[in-house]
Structure formats: structure tokens, C-alpha cells
Amino acid sequence: MSGEMDKPLISLHLVDSDSSLAKVPDEAPKVGILGSGDFARSLATRLVGSGFKVVVGSRNPKRTAGLFPSAAQVTFQEEAVSSPEVIFVAVFREHYASLCSLSEQLAGKILVDVSNPTEQEHLQHRESNAEYLASLFPTCTVVKAFNVISAWTLQAGPRDGNRQVPICSDQPEAKRAVSEMALAMGFMPVDMGSLASAREVEAMPLRLLPAWKVPTLLALGLFVCFYAYNFVRDVLQPYMQESQNKFFKLPVSVVNTTLPCVAYVLLSLVYLPGVLAAALQLRRGTKYQRFPDWLDHWLQHRKQIGLLSFFCAALHALYSFCLPLRRAHRYDLVNLAVKQVLANKSHLWVEEEVWRMEIYLSLGVLALGTLSLLAVTSLPSIANSLNWREFSFVQSSLGFVALVLSTLHTLTYGWTRAFEESRYKFYLPPTFTLTLLVPCVVILAKALFLLPCISRRLTRIRRGWERDGAIKFTLPTDHALAEKTSHV
DSSP states (O other): OOSGGGSOSSOHHHHHHOGGGTOOOTTSOEEEEEOOSHHHHHHHHHHHHTTOEEEEEESSHHHHGGGSOTTSEEEEHHHHTTSOSEEEEOSOGGGGGGGGGGHHHHTTOEEEEOOOOOHHHHHHOSSOHHHHHHHHOTTSEEEEOSTTSOHHHHHHOGGGSOOEEEEEESOHHHHHHHHHHHHHTTOEEEEOOSGGGHHHHHHGGGOSOGGGHHHHHHHHHHHHHHHHHHHIIIIIHHHHHSOOOOGGGTTTHHHHHHHHHHHHHHHHHHHHHHHHHHHHHHHHTOSOSOOOHHHHHHHHTHHHHHHHHHHHHHHHHHHHHHGGGSHHHHHHHHHHHHHHHHTTOSOOOOHHHHHHHHHHHHHHHHHHHHHHHHHHHTSHHHHTTSOHHHHHIIIIIIHHHHHHHHHHHHHHHHTTGGGOGGGOBTTBOOHHHHHTHHHHHHHHHHHHHTSHHHHHHHHHHHTTOOSSOSOOOOOOSOHHHHTTSOOO
């Protein structure tokens, strides 16, 4: 077949230009590969670059030999499986049966299954691809590995992708051999147990951002609730009670009013579980009891919730820049100018409103800048370059500063509106008053934990002291050393 699928993932220029792929020492361990697709080519390149002698088995070696590194030997499948003890099976499940003619040559060897089923195939078959391969070759030892690594990661190197390689097999010796190969290739092997775990390992590439499911649903739920609330206040109430058509606010204005509410509440939900965990430790008098499952899951999703908070805050900033570009805003300016002329007012200046808006915008920029710093340090490449104290300072201390700045930003926006009767439309309070509830609880709780009597007790608990335990620990008298204790 001719077309884009015939083009190899790895260019021949890249393979030929790398001198490390040109020659392999004769004493290098030999590895076999069955298959000639993109993954097989990338795998051969990585193995050769890691010091292995590679033999590739193909049904048409003459056609595919030019796609592999010159140091890799491309031959027929029967010859490729004769000498290596470890053979990578880089073919699809439906082609496993075509390898049954090699049963005698494969007897006693280690077969590494790197295949992945589609989502439909995963639901259709009860047994994993690796278990099916083991049933076809009972005299072989099957190992499931490298299925979560993409061809691009193999080609570019593990520094540009996930380093972890889940490995499972019924034979510990086979797992050890494949694990050593993974380490030599620059990856980090993870023992997943017996071959029965292969179905779980094969399901890993099928998952779409599993850690983001709950935080995303939470953010969407908050957005829908606040959007409906703002719609009732800003659009429905003027239409029903004042006969004013303000449905034009739905695409931009109502969305822009909703986004900061979601971002603010999500940011407070990042630090609320830490407060609850600290309160629970104080109540129990120990740190050696597990948190409830819901709180444990909440603590594990704080990173995703924080990034979604930053995303909503960034969208709010962009929408705010777009507000003066709206045609409705221009009409409002013209109408305001006309009213000023008709009222014979040559100068319109409200000192209080000017100061309020200046402070409001300044606090908003500072809060967004701090959130940006938190989001950047959440990236693995940045987080790995920080030690624990630096990372804790950014995520905990600066994160709390961002929450305080966001609270001040919200308060300057509301100013005295919470005490004006006209702001309560349909007897519903302004939206910003609702968003202040959770953040204020978090800030007050944090301030409460800073009291010496509570802070000292919490520090002792986190250093191993137990209220009902026989072992007691004495805190250092140096206050600076006590501050180095990690916090939840």
C-alpha cells in the first residue's frame, strides 16, 4: 500500500547520522523483535542505542531492512527467533496465530508482549493480549511490558515522556531480565505482579486523564450553578420585573461573571482538605491513623483542582480584556455621555469609585500572577528541579497568599454592594457574597492554626507525638528548626 502509512516514523537520516547506531559490540546481549511497524522500528533504535544486538524478524526483510538502524539485523522470522533468549512480540493480537509455526523455535524463550487492545477489544475479550499469547505458546514465558510507552518516547528518549514501565509476568526471573533491559534503556520498571495483572496494564493507555475526571466534573458543576445563578439575577430579573431585554449578556458578560466565582471557589477547595486533615489530626491526637477515603482522594486531586482554578482565572482575565470591545459597552458609553450633557454636568468624577477600581485591578493582577507561578511549578520538569522546602513554600505559602489576594480582590469588587438593598434581585444576594464563604473559612482556620497553643500541638503530632502513646518526643528549642517541619 502506498501513502502516508508507508513512511517510517524514524527517518533514515536520523538513523544514519547517529554513530552509536551504526555498530554494536559482538559481546552485546542479543534481543529479537517480531514485527516491522513503527513501534518495532523505534524499539530497535532504542535497543541498539542502549548497547543491545538486535535481530528483527519480518515476513519481507528485503522491503523493511532499510527502515531499521544499520546495526540491526533484519531477517526472516524463523532466523530471528533462533538465537535470542528475549523476543519482543510487536504485532497485533489478530496476528498472534500466524506465529504458531514458530512454536518449536520459541520454546523456553521469553516473549515480551508490547501490544495494546482498542477500547472495543478490551471490553470484548475477557483475557488480556498477554494471556492470550501465553495460551498460544505454553512452553514460553510471557512478560507484559512497554505497552504504555509510545513509539515517539522510544525514539526521542525517556526524558521526553513517561519513564515508568509496568511489567508483569508469572516468572520472577523473566521479569528481572526485562526490568534490567528497561533500566539499560533509561526507563523505570514497575513490578505489577503476575500475568493476571496484564489486563489492568493494557487498560492504562486506554484511560483518558483519569486523575482529571472528578476535578473536571467539579469545575463544570460549579460553572453551571454559578452561571444559572447569574442568569437569574442579571438577565431574568430585569426581563420579568423591568421589561428589559438583557439576553445579550449571556455569551460574554454572564460568563465573565461566572468564571472568577469558579476559580475562586476551586482555589479555596485546594487548601480546604489540608485544613480538614489538620483538624482531624488535632482531634485524634496522632498522625498514624488513615484519613477517610473521601478526604484522601480530595488531597490527591489538589493539583488538578488548582490548575483548573488557574485556567478559569486566566479565562476571566481574557474575557475582561474583551469587555470594552463589545458593541453594548460602546452604546453604554454614548448613553452615559448623552445623560451627562442633558444634566449639564461638565465633570463626572467619583473619587471612591476610582480608588476602588484601581485597588481591585491591582489585586486581581497580583492574584493571577501568583496563580501563574503555582501553575508553572506544578509542571513535573519544574517541580523536579526544586527541593522539598522550595516546593512546599511555593505551593503552600504562596498558594495561601494567592487565596488571600483573591479574597481581597473579591472584597474590593463588592465594596458596599452587599449592604445595598437594590443588589438583592429576587431576594438573592450578590454572587460574590456566596463565593466568600469557603475561602473565608479556610483563611480563618489557617489563622487559628497559627496560634502558639494549636501550632505547637500540631507540630508535635506531625513529628510523631501521640496523645495516648507511651513514646513522647521533645520539640527542639530552636524556633527556626521547628519551622522546618513539613505541613499538610
